[in-house]
Amino acid sequence: MTPLYHDLSDETVVVFGGGSVGARKARGFDEAARVVVVSPAFDERLLSLAAGVGNEERGNNEGRDDEDHDDDGDHDGAVELVRAAPGAGDVAEWIDRLAPAVAVAATDDAAVNAAVESAALDRGILVNRTDVSGGRDPGSVVVPATVEDDQVTVALSTGGTSPALAKALRERIEAEIEGAGAMAALSGEIREELKAADVPPEKRREAVRRVVRSRGVWKGLQKGRSYGRQEADTVIEEVLDR
Ligand SMILES: C[C@@]1(CC(=O)O)C2=NC(=C\c3[nH]c(c(CCC(=O)O)c3CC(=O)O)Cc3[nH]c(c(CC(=O)O)c3CCC(=O)O)/C=C3\N/C(=C\2)[C@@H](CCC(=O)O)[C@]3(C)CC(=O)O)/[C@H]1CCC(=O)O
Numbered sequence: 754m755t756p757l758y759h760d761l762s763d764e765t766v767v768v769f770g771g772g773s774v775g776a777r778k779a780r781g782f783d784e785a786a787r788v789v790v791v792s793p794a795f796d797e798r799l800l801s802l803a804a805g806v807g808n809e810e811r812g813n814n815e816g817r818d819d820e821d822h823d824d825d826g827d828h829d830g831a832v833e834l835v836r837a838a839p840g841a842g843d844v845a846e847w848i849d850r851l852a853p854a855v856a857v858a859a860t861d862d863a864a865v866n867a868a869v870e871s872a873a874l875d876r877g878i879l880v881n882r883t884d885v886s887g888g889r890d891p892g893s894v895v896v897p898a899t900v901e902d903d904q905v906t907v908a909l910s911t912g913g914t915s916p917a918l919a920k921a922l923r924e925r926i927e928a929e930i931e932g933a934g935a936m937a938a939l940s941g942e943i944r945e946e947l948k949a950a951d952v953p954p955e956k957r958r959e960a961v962r963r964v965v966r967s968r969g970v971w972k973g974l975q976k977g978r979s980y981g982r983q984e985a986d987t988v989i990e991e992v993l994d995r
Pocket residue numbers: 777778781881882883884885886887894895896897898899909910911912913914915916917918919920923
């Protein structure tokens with residue numbers, strides 16, 4: 754399995770199955786893509802997502818300009834629910850109509866999930882099969898456990914073997930990456946500044962490497978951006994003066 758970060762803005766993700774697993778996947782993809790859930794019944798969390806509850810603070814609507822799919826127009830970014838129970842033979846038609854970039858098979862009907870998988874694979878569409886673990890077929894993707902701090906994202910998979918372990922490790926990493934977003938912003942800015950000032954590449958790299966490893970800078974950033982910056986300037990001066 755090869756982990757990649759994929760930009761799904763302007764793409765559609767279709768989720769077959771509106772139970773608890775379908776709801777979790779819809780929520781995960783909804784931050785970036787248009788999400789359509791096809792199911793005869795919907796978990797309560799999906800009803801909230803469809804009403805746009807919780808979307809505002811997640812800031813997931815950037816870069817989205819097609820509101821055609823939005824039923825009431827009020828909740829840009831809301832998940833769309835389509836009440837239907839396609840049989841295994843109907844799934845391909847749904848996929849053709851929705852033209853998704855990713856299809857998620859999350860029903861409790863193994864035959865329907867298998868039909869989603871084969872229809873997606875036939876069309877070169879990525880498929881996430883939620884009812885099987887272990888090895889994947891080519892074109893089949895795993896949804897990892899993820900932790901985010903601003904622009905920094907950690908995605909974690911056990912290769913499909915142990916989702917419970919993926920979750921447990923994710924909980925540990927959550928504490929570990931706190932503040933990483935602020936550090937990414939600061940060190941990115943410093944890198945640009947040193948480049949613009951024509952600092953020789955070797956010195957520039959050493960300075961940036963030291964900044965991201967400096968306990969003082971991490972601590973400073975906890976107090977506020979300018980404290981982090983001050984600490985970083987001290988580190989940079991040490992490197993440049995040598
Ligand atoms: C990471 C996460 C992302 C997400 O889905 O959001 C995710 N599962 C999560 C939680 C979780 N899932 C399950 C449990 C109960 C404990 C257990 O059974 O282990 C727990 C833990 C809990 O709930 O505490 C049950 C389960 N999961 C799968 C099956 C099918 C099977 O095993 O056959 C069954 C059995 C169903 C049954 O027996 O009925 C299958 C998959 N689940 C995956 C992802 C993919 C592999 C990821 C990897 O490579 O590690 C894969 C292969 C396909 C996929 O769905 O992409 C999310 C944690 C998010 C977070 O909290 O950070």
